[in-house]
Amino acid sequence: MTSTIHLGLSVGQRSQHMVICGDDGLAHRLAVELDAVCGEAVTVVLRSRRDEHGAEIAALHRDPHSPVELLVAAQPDEQTLRAAGVERAAALALTYRDDQTNMMAALLARSLNPSVRLVIRMYNRERGRHLERLLDRAAEVREQPDDLAADASTTVLSDTDTAVPELVSAAAVGRGHTLQVEGKVFRGVVRPAGTPGQATDLATLAVLSGAHQDDPASEDSAETPGEDGTQLLPDTRTAYHRQFTHGRLMLEEVTHHHAPEAPATSHGCREWVRGHLTHLPWKVFLSREVTAVFGMLAAVVVALAIATALVEKISLWRAAYLPLLDIFTMGDPATEASVGRQVLQLIAGFVGLAVLPLVVAATMNATDAFRAASANHPPADDLVDHIVLVGLGKIGTRVLARLRTTDHKIVVIERDPHARGVSLARELGVPLLLEDATDTGVLDQARIRQSKSLLVLTREDSENLDIVMAAREINPRVRVVMRLYDDDFAATVSRTMRASYPDALTRSRSVSALAAPAFAAAMMGRHVLGVMPVERGSLLFTVVDVAGHPELEGHSVHEAFRENEWRVLAVGAAGTRQSASSMDTLAGLRLDRPGLDWRPSHGRVLCADDRVVLATTRRGLDILMTGVQPHPPERRPM
Secondary structure (H helix, E strand, O other), rough: OOOOOOOOOOOOOOOOOOEEEEOOHHHHHHHHHHHHHHOOOOOEEEEOOHHHHHHHHHHHHHHHHHHEEEEEEEOHHHHHHHHHOHHHHEEEEEEOOHHHHHHHHHHHHHHOOOEEEEEEEOOOOHHHHHHHHHHHHHHHHHHOOOOOOOOOOOHHHHHHHHHHHHHHHHHHOOOOOOOOOOOEEEEEEEOOOOOOOOOOOOEEEEEOOOOOOOOOOOOOOOOOOOOOOOOOOOHHHHHHHHHOOOOOEEEEEEEOOOOOOOOHHHHHHHHHHHHHOOOOOOOHHHHHHHHHHHHHHHHHHHHHHHHHHHHHHOOOHHHHHHHHOOOOOOOOOOOOHHHHHHHHHHHHHHHHHHHHEEEEEHHHHHHHHHHHHHEEEEOOOOOOEEEEEEEOHHHHHHHHHHHHOOOOOOEEHHHOOOOOHHHHHHHHHEEEOOOOOOOOOOOOOOOOOHHHEEEEEEHHHHHHHHHHHHHHHHOOOOOOEEOOOOOHHHHHHHHHHHHHHOOOEEEEOHHHHHHHHHHHHHHOOOEEEEEEEOOOOOEEEEEEEOOOOOOOOOOOOOOOOEEEEEEEEEEEEEOOOOOOOHOOOOOOEEOOOOOEEOOOOOEEEEEOOOOEEEEOOHHHHHHHOOOOOOOOOOOOOO
């Protein structure tokens, strides 16, 4: 049964609200992002109010200051989508865990509203690409000519892929939301009060309210308002004068992506093999179990050899040789020998029956241990300032691939030799420990004392926390990035670890929390590259063609700046409209024509053939996209 809500819209009126259909943490985080960060009115379709995430979204709905509406329905069928207002909605996000459910709902939504902007969560990448092209083609065929404001794009995202850049950035460079354009990586970094700028700084994004605010985008960061409050996109004079008393949020260029290193030469391969052989775990064949079994066998052989020598009056070598043949059932029956020899042969046979299974078992166990341990590729003894990555599942594998495109050194720990990322680690030649990171000594083998960062990405929250606590005991200053499924638990762990180790960075976030900004940006339109929370406000990064924008066209970069509204970050040549398949919000946007200038001259005049990347407030983006000018500010009395 579906519970209907009233949206207050007349028939045929197109609303600006957004609809989310989902049943897990991503739906909740996306509702929070659109409501609190982006200021959007949101309708959330839930399967139940009683589960954990349904209760969290219901709490948002009960907040009198939140415009979040609820609709409870078992499936996103046509009746449900109509009741949620999809026919008039600006955007629809489908975040169910089931690809087929999302596909069916997307096809229904496109038929109900050809101009709705669709954002779909898909686990199967190939299927997602096909669906994206199909729905975009359907939108082009049924596009309404009088709906000029429509952006009927379809964006298929994976929460795993969108979370990876944030995890990599947090481990590699610390705090700061990341943005990727044309293979370049940028982040928002805080410069404390009184500290000079860096050569990598591109622009001042905000002057913060708290002079010691070190993580303005964090939900659990301290909020110490100053007398002037946070100022987004300040002018140069304000940014200069307040830098001595307030922290500044700067846009910093982090790194240039490059291809992984080429395979080693033959000489390098020989060196690697020689070094690997010296680290093989030969000592497993000297384990207590193996030495005990073979020691017992040796003692029995010696005793039988002495008895044989006394009975048969033969040399010591022959006296040891005959019992060994008897134990291993390799000798002939001693039917023609003396009675003493026959008795000793029988004794040796019974000893063989008892001892040989133990010998075989110990040998096999040692061989298996040797095979497993020899698969390890331990780090060099002089390795320092590296990143330790624990877990090579779906997310860990993609994080490893992304980290290898940077200049950072990596050591990987994975207890499952069949995990999907183990083959990639071996192919890349990354130091690999096939061990349980919770076992004593494993973190020491990964040289955690000398590392600068620890990324813990296993599937178990409790195991992740155990690893982090052990690492903190060994290296209290190591930068920690931890993946936790439970959002509230992640925030609690982060606060506790920061309180216990104030001199070290600890960041614990769920994948849904890291992915939500990318989904929110896609819902706001394909021109939005990313959303960066800043204390209680937010900044949006957008790409805009200069043609048709009187606020930009014909003006210099300096003149195009509008205080607290928008700032030009980069200028390049405009291209044709991009297909959805070539877009990847927050996970790396490729523009049609590469070559953006991220340090444009203030005197450069913007022409109709230019395309610009802007940092804007939500109000500034509305002005640029709609052309509606705000009311002029009241003049203060002199």
